[in-house]
Each structure stands twice: as C-alpha cells, then as structure tokens.
Amino acid sequence: MKTEILTINEEERFLKIDLEEVLQKNESFFIGKIQARDFLELYTVRPARYDLTKHTELAKSFPDDDEYFKHLINHDKKNLEREDFQRDPNEDRINKIAKFINNEEHAFFPNTIIANCELINDWPDSNITEANKFDDFLSFKKRPNYISFLENDEGKYSLYVPYISNSILIIDGQHRLEGLKKADDEIRDKYELIIAFIIGFDRSVIAKQFYTINYEQKAVNKSLLYQLTGEFSTEVDELSFMHNVVKLLNELEESPFFGRVKMLGKANKSLSKEEKQLLSISQAFLIDALIRYISITAKGSSYPPIFLKYYNNQEDHILIVRAIARFFNAVRRIKPDWSDPANSLLSKGMGIGALIKVFNLLFPIIFKKELKNDWSKIQDLTIENYEEFLSGLEEVDFSTNDGPYAKTGSAGSINKIKEDIVQRLLYLNNPDSFDDFMNTYKKEYLANFVTELNR
Numbered sequence: 196m197k198t199e200i201l202t203i204n205e206e207e208r209f210l211k212i213d214l215e216e217v218l219q220k221n222e223s224f225f226i227g228k229i230q231a232r233d234f235l236e237l238y239t240v241r242p243a244r245y246d247l248t249k250h251t252e253l254a255k256s257f258p259d260d261d262e263y264f265k266h267l268i269n270h271d272k273k274n275l276e277r278e279d280f281q282r283d284p285n286e287d288r289i290n291k292i293a294k295f296i297n298n299e300e301h302a303f304f305p306n307t308i309i310a311n312c313e314l315i316n317d318w319p320d321s322n323i324t325e326a327n328k329f330d331d332f333l334s335f336k337k338r339p340n341y342i343s344f345l346e347n348d349e350g351k352y353s354l355y356v357p358y359i360s361n362s363i364l365i366i367d368g369q370h371r372l373e374g375l376k377k378a379d380d381e382i383r384d385k386y387e388l389i390i391a392f393i394i395g396f397d398r399s400v401i402a403k404q405f406y407t408i409n410y411e412q413k414a415v416n417k418s419l420l421y422q423l424t425g426e427f428s429t430e431v432d433e434l435s436f437m438h439n440v441v442k443l444l445n446e447l448e449e450s451p452f453f454g455r456v457k458m459l460g461k462a463n464k465s466l467s468k469e470e471k472q473l474l475s476i477s478q479a480f481l482i483d484a485l486i487r488y489i490s491i492t493a494k495g496s497s498y499p500p501i502f503l504k505y506y507n508n509q510e511d512h513i514l515i516v517r518a519i520a521r522f523f524n525a526v527r528r529i530k531p532d533w534s535d536p537a538n539s540l541l542s543k544g545m546g547i548g549a550l551i552k553v554f555n556l557l558f559p560i561i562f563k564k565e566l567k568n569d570w571s572k573i574q575d576l577t578i579e580n581y582e583e584f585l586s587g588l589e590e591v592d593f594s595t596n597d598g599p600y601a602k603t604g605s606a607g608s609i610n611k612i613k614e615d616i617v618q619r620l621l622y623l624n625n626p627d628s629f630d631d632f633m634n635t636y637k638k639e640y641l642a643n644f645v646t647e648l649n650r
Contacts, residue, residue, distance in 0.1 A: 196228045200358060203333060207340075208358035210237065214392065216352055224393045225352060226307070231375050231386040238310065238372060239361040250446045251453075260447055261513045267439040285370065292374025296382060307391040308368035312343040312356055314394055329355055345394060354392060366393065433489055436506065437482045443516050444481075451523040451533065455542065456481060475536035475543045484551045485519070497637065499645060501558040504570050514573055522554050525581035529588050540600055540612075541593040549612035556617065556636060557584055559644035568647050587619040 196213045203209065210233055214225035257263040296302045315321050315338055323332055325347035332344040332355065341362045344355045356362050365372065375383055444452040454470075457477045466474075487493050489506035502518070505511035523533075532539035540546045561584065566572040591612070592598040599615075600608055614629035626632035 196226075198227070198229050198233065200233070201355075209355045210358050212354045212356065212390075214352040214354055216350075217391075224391055225354070227354065227390050227392060229388050229390055230384075231388050232384050233358075234308075234363070234388055234390065235372065235376055235383070237356060237358065237360065238363045238365050250442070251448065254443075254446045255448075260443065260516065263447070264439065264443055264513050264516060267442060288370050289373040289377065292371060293377035296374060296378040296386075302382075304371055304388065307389045308371065309366040309391045309393060310368075311364045311366055311393055312354075312362060313341065315342045315344050317395060318342075325352075329353075343394075354394075433486055433506075434482070436489065436512070437486045438478075440485065440516050440519070441478055441481050444520060447520075449524075450520050451527045452476070452481075452520075472537050473534070476547055477544075480544050481547070484548050488515070488555065494645070494648065497633065497641065498552065498555045499559065499641070499648060501555055501562075501644075503648060505573070518573055518576065519554075521576065521578045522581050522585075523550070524578045525585050526550060526588065528578065528582055529585055530593070532593060538595055539593045540595055540598070545600060545609055545612060546593055548609040549616060552609070552613045553616050556613075557622075559640045560623075560636065562647070563640055563643050568643070570647075584620070584622045586621045587625070588616060590619045591615055 196215060198210060198212050201209045201211055210229070212227040212229060214227045216223050216225055254260075254263045257266065315323050315332060315335065316325060321335055321338070323335060323344070325345055327344075327346070328348075329344065329346060332338070332346075340357055340359060343357065343362065346353045346355065375386065378386075441452075441456060442458075444450045445454065445456040445458060447453060455473055455475055457474045487498060488500055488502040490500050491503060493500045494503070500506075502515045505514050526541070527533040530539075530541055533542045536542050561576070562568065565576070565580070593600070593612075595601050600612055617623060617629055617632050618626055623632060626635070
C-alpha cells in the first residue's frame with residue numbers, strides 16, 4: 196500500500212491512497228496506510244453541537260407544532276450530509292497522548308483510525324462508479340471540492356481524497372490525532388497511520404458504527420449517542436421518534452420542557468448560572484423514561500405502552516407530544532416549583548421519572564372513564580383536564596432542602612415518590628396504600644386497556 200499527492204493543473208491536489216478491501220458479513224470496508232503529516236491536514240471531527248436559539252427560531256417559522264414535528268421526522272439525506280456526530284475532545288487525554296508520542300521509545304498506534312469520506316460514487320446524478328477512472332472523476336464539473344472518489348481497477352482499489360481540510364470525517368481516533376498534532380514535528384513527519392475507511396454507506400450506518408465503537412466499548416455521553424442515532428436514522432424507529440419528541444418538547448416555547456433539557460447531556464458554557472440551573476433533565480434520561488410509552492415490549496406489564504396505538508399511526512405522532520406537554524403543563528400549573536430546580540426535585544430526574552410512571556398508570560383509567568375507550572378523544576384532553584386528574588399533587592413535598600426525598604437518588608426513590616403521588620390524587624380517591632390502588636387498577640382498568648390495545 197502506498198500513498199502519493201497528485202497535483203492537477205496546479206489548482207487541485209489529491210491524496211491518492213492505495214486500499215485493501217476487507218470483507219465481513221458480505222460487506223466491505225478498506226484499509227490504507229497514510230503519513231500522519233498528510234492525514235492531519237485533511238481530517239475533521241466536527242463535534243456535535245446544539246443551539247437552542249436556532250432551533251427555537253426554526254420552530255417558530257412553522258405554522259404549528261404538527262408541521263414542525265413533521266419536519267423533524269422527515270429529515271432526508273441532504274439535511275444530514277454535513278451533520279456532526281462526535282464528542283468534544285478531552286484536552287487532558289490529548290496532552291497525555293502527545294507526551295507518550297514524544298517520550299516513549301515504542302510509541303505505537305497499532306490500532307486503526309476509523310474514518311469516512313463522502314464519495315462521488317454515491318451521487319445519483321454523477322453516473323460515476325468504481326469502474327470509472329480518475330480522469331472521469333476530474334471531468335465531472337459539478338463535483339464539490341470536498342468530494343472523494345473510489346476507483347476499482349480490476350480489484351485494485353484507490354481512494355482519491357481532495358487535499359483540503361475537512362475532506363475526511365473521523366468516526367474513531369480523534370484523541371490520537373489531536374495528540375499527534377501536538378507532538379514534535381520530526382516525529383510526526385515520519386509517523387504512519389493505519390486508516391480504516393468505512394465508505395459507500397448511508398450516514399445512519401456510520402452513526403451506528405460510532406455508537407457501537409464509542410458506547411458499547413467506551414464510556415461516552417449517552418445523550419450524545421441518542422442525539423446522533425436520532426439525527427441519522429433514515430427510518431422512524433422508537434429511539435429516533437422519541438429523540439424528536441424530546442427535541443420538540445425542548446424547542447417549543449409553550450412546552451413545559453422549553454429550554455430545560457440538557458441536549459447532548461451537557462450545558463452550553465456560554466449560559467449564565469441561572470440558565471444552567473434550569474437545565475434540570477438530561478436528553479438521555481427523558482428518552483429512556485418516555486420510550487416505554489411506545490415500546491411493544493411493555494405490553495405484558497402493569498405499565499403498558501399507553502401511546503403505542505398513536506405511535507403505530509404516523510399521523511397520530513403529534514398527539515403523543517401534545518399529551519406529554521399538556522400533562523406536564525398541568526404539573527407546572529399545580530406546582531410552581533417546577534421552575535425552581537435549585538430547590539425542588541420536581542423537574543429533575545427523580546420528580547420527572549416518578550411523574551412519567553404516574554401518567555403511565557393514570558392513562559388506562561382516563562381511557563376508560565373519560566375517553567370511553569375511544570382512542571381519538573385523547574386530543575380533547577386539555578391542560579385543565581390534566582389538572583383535575585392531578586389534583587392532590589400540590590401536597591407532595593419535592594423540596595431539596597428538608598423534603599422526604601432530599602437526600603436520596605435511586606430508582607427506588609422514584610418509585611416511592613410515584614407511590615406518594617398516587618395516594619394523594621383525588622381522582623384516584625386517595626387510596627389507603629399503593630398496593631390497594633394497584634389491585635383495583637389491574638382488575639378494573641388494566642385488563643380493559645390491554646384488550647383495547649390489542650384490537
């Protein structure tokens with residue numbers, strides 16, 4: 196395998212990389228060997244960003260929440276081509292790698308850097324395939340300056356990458372590369388890298404590779420992984436759907452979660468202390484807690500997927516968002532400490548987790564008593580209706596100072612708060628114990644709901 200720099204008409208330069216094809220499960224990727232000094236000129240990691248102001252303004256540009264939601268779930272490939280899905284670099288780790296390279300006698304990186312680049316071969320209007328030659332690629336006048344070309348000359352593969360920054364996207368290996376950037380020049384100039392190119396696949400496939408490498412093998416922010424999986428999914432599945440639900444809840448000004456979700460699992464450094472305090476719930480936690488509402492695997496439990504019917508009909512997706520928003524808007528009206536996470540657990544993980552479970556138990560009862568087993572009537576439930584269902588919630592103490600749940604933080608505590616709420620709700624006739632409630636719930640409401648769910 197060799198690499199060379201080609202100069203075309205004194206205007207364009209390309210890095211020609213000889214590749215070896217690797218077959219795994221009838222799919223292929225490619226391995227190449229590249230001088231570090233060249234590769235460092237071309238790659239980008241483009242860390243994922245989230246700009247609430249930008250997304251809020253975008254939401255306002257649509258006539259209603261339904262239209263904005265349709266926009267989110269119908270992102271096509273053009274919307275995703277330049278999206279970001281990396282994590283922010285860890286400077287301490289980078290410095291340690293640079294020190295390792297400079298000072299260790301055997302400073303090897305025998306494992307591969309995993310990369311992706313956009314191929315003209317994948318462009319439907321180019322008519323350029325692997326069987327074409329490099330001259331055919333050069334003669335295509337509409338090609339962007341960042342686009343690469345994969346050539347197959349009777350089983351010998353060559354990748355032509357524009358010799359410009361950002362022409363190669365890193366899937367795994369950003370810290371090693373950033374460490375190399377800080378290493379001594381004389382070392383870096385004679386250092387070779389093994390690069391695995393995963394190319395010719397949809398971006399959702401690339402995102403899944405990132406997820407597998409960086410989540411299942413390393414400790415990486417779960418919210419970031421949910422973000423990239425949701426953004427790059429070409430089909431609406433449970434995770435990508437709930438990702439968009441959470442985005443909508445965070446971006447619509449009338450939502451009780453507006454500006455309250457730590458997208459990517461972190462707060463923007465430019466926010467004030469007061470603004471950061473309002474970011475009381477993580478994207479990953481909210482997705483994990485809500486996804487049960489639509490998961491078919493929950494059908495046989497005491498907490499059935501209350502919104503599965505609506506999830507299975509794409510036209511009803513917005514009804515799920517509205518129901519969640521109205522329920523929590525009722526919580527916000529009843530309990531003003533929703534807007535005071537510094538002194539209340541209500542809008543933090545423990546409070547929200549408990550309320551999500553309470554809604555899960557309430558809905559089968561509401562479905563029978565109020566909706567009369569008519570799925571379409573969910574849209575008629577107002578915030579005021581949910582306030583009636585939640586009357587008594589005001590008696591629950593969510594204080595972080597001296598409240599009963601102030602010094603706890605386990606899933607068990609979420610269940611204790613849930614039980615406390617259930618026993619205080621007037622709509623449920625203030626049951627003497629949570630067990631008494633569950634016995635009545637299962638006999639009078641759950642069985643009916645499951646029957647209707649299976650129709």
